[in-house]
Amino acid sequence: MSGSGVGSQGSEIEALKAAIAAWAGTALEFYDFLVFGFLATVLAPLFFPSSNSTVSLLSLFAVFGVGFLMRPVGAVVFGWIGDRHVGRRNTLMITIFLMGAASLFMGLLPTYQQIGISASILIVVLRLIQGFALGGEFGGGITLTAELSPATRRGLYVGIAQMAQGGFIPSVLITIFATAMSHASLISYGWRILFILGVVIAVVGFFIRIKLTESHVYLEAARRGKISKAPIGRAFARYPLKMLMAIFIVVGGTVVTYTFATYGVTYMIKYEGFSLAQSSLILAIATGMFMVLTPLWSFFSDKFGRKIFMIVTPLSLIILVYPFYVLLSTAMFAVALLAYIMVYVFYSIWNGPYATVLSEMFPTSVRYTAVSFSYNFAVGIFGGFSPFVVTYLIAVTHNKLAPVYWLIPCLVLSLIAVLLYKETKGINLETIPDRERTQSP
Numbered sequence: 001m002s003g004s005g006v007g008s009q010g011s012e013i014e015a016l017k018a019a020i021a022a023w024a025g026t027a028l029e030f031y032d033f034l035v036f037g038f039l040a041t042v043l044a045p046l047f048f049p050s051s052n053s054t055v056s057l058l059s060l061f062a063v064f065g066v067g068f069l070m071r072p073v074g075a076v077v078f079g080w081i082g083d084r085h086v087g088r089r090n091t092l093m094i095t096i097f098l099m100g101a102a103s104l105f106m107g108l109l110p111t112y113q114q115i116g117i118s119a120s121i122l123i124v125v126l127r128l129i130q131g132f133a134l135g136g137e138f139g140g141g142i143t144l145t146a147e148l149s150p151a152t153r154r155g156l157y158v159g160i161a162q163m164a165q166g167g168f169i170p171s172v173l174i175t176i177f178a179t180a181m182s183h184a185s186l187i188s189y190g191w192r193i194l195f196i197l198g199v200v201i202a203v204v205g206f207f208i209r210i211k212l213t214e215s216h217v218y219l220e221a222a223r224r225g226k227i228s229k230a231p232i233g234r235a236f237a238r239y240p241l242k243m244l245m246a247i248f249i250v251v252g253g254t255v256v257t258y259t260f261a262t263y264g265v266t267y268m269i270k271y272e273g274f275s276l277a278q279s280s281l282i283l284a285i286a287t288g289m290f291m292v293l294t295p296l297w298s299f300f301s302d303k304f305g306r307k308i309f310m311i312v313t314p315l316s317l318i319i320l321v322y323p324f325y326v327l328l329s330t331a332m333f334a335v336a337l338l339a340y341i342m343v344y345v346f347y348s349i350w351n352g353p354y355a356t357v358l359s360e361m362f363p364t365s366v367r368y369t370a371v372s373f374s375y376n377f378a379v380g381i382f383g384g385f386s387p388f389v390v391t392y393l394i395a396v397t398h399n400k401l402a403p404v405y406w407l408i409p410c411l412v413l414s415l416i417a418v419l420l421y422k423e424t425k426g427i428n429l430e431t432i433p434d435r436e437r438t439q440s441p
Helices: 012-038 040-047 053-083 087-108 117-134 135-146 151-166 170-181 182-209 216-223 233-237 240-272 275-303 307-328 335-361 367-383 388-398 404-420
Strands: none
Touching: 012 040, 012 053, 012 087, 012 117, 012 135, 012 170, 012 182, 012 240, 012 275, 040 053, 040 117, 040 182, 040 240, 053 087, 053 117, 053 135, 053 233, 053 240, 053 367, 053 388, 087 117, 087 135, 087 182, 087 216, 117 135, 135 151, 135 335, 135 367, 151 170, 151 275, 151 335, 170 182, 182 307, 233 240, 233 307, 233 367, 233 388, 240 275, 240 307, 240 335, 240 367, 240 388, 240 404, 275 307, 275 335, 307 335, 307 404, 335 367, 388 404
16 A cells, blocks of 8 residues: 655654654643643632532533533634645644643633632633644644655654653643642642643744644645645545544544543542542553553554554453453552553553554545544544543442443444554555545445
């Protein structure tokens, strides 16, 4: 399936720069949302005070989910800009600026005690702005990295970009803050510092992107007049089966991320009695391993294909999610750490190959939009509301193992989609046909 040309012979240096730039955007994405999730037990009473702590948490996680609803909208808008107008590089400059601004204002936000219901409204507005900006971030970063990578090493460079998805940076910082600060200090001002620190990632990412080269594949397509005027309409009209497949491929991974990571700290604190420092340390160690292993499995996907690695993860996690929560229920640090390491080792197998596959499923004329929308629709509907769903399931069933009722069906959906996927390792991105065969996915 491989071929020659610019799309298959990208520069190693350009690919690495694009991967690092994409890493910065993904790192900021996961930084801000994971800080929000990790600090849920701190933020909930500050912005949604209630005599019932579960009601406060549900309110906060509802806001968390609402921000994700804007991600498909941002995917359409920034995909249109990136596919039709200013290209991948310039669009990514806009998205990281908006994300950094939202993180800054989150850190400066007055609490409910200071300005009443206006604080609750403002936090919703900031989540909506950030969700909108994030709609164009993942798709743009992965698309640019894939288009600048040599076909034979595309998985590796996309895997480098995907190293940020585990949330290692926020896990480490929250562990440090929770260990060094009193709980009162964390509630008073510590959470603000954590959000404001996200601006550092945004600034670094912005200056990295200034020096990026625009995708040669995109420039050549633009020169030939092969850029779609309405990429989202064209993506669904010409690639309906691939769009559905891409959405369901993402579903399994996103529910794992936002249930085990974002909600994981809250779960360990609320239901298993761990401290914030203990639970964030568990995540820091597990995501550190995840970060190291992701590019390794991605490298192997360039050698042996994407599909085999993508089958292993949902199949394994379907089997492991129940034992995972049983192990957590022991409330023992070492056992909980073992459970998280087990899950994240298998999750790392999936992380690079699935993102590479999304970039290899669609032609240049709609790639940014198709990758962005499929990813953000799945994340927005399934991932963003995972903390709310599992909190609600536990509340109504009175069973702290209830998250498995959400995780297993979502993982099954991804497994089915992966089984239908046809191998794309080594494909020349310039030769992907501009219309889908409707008889097979």
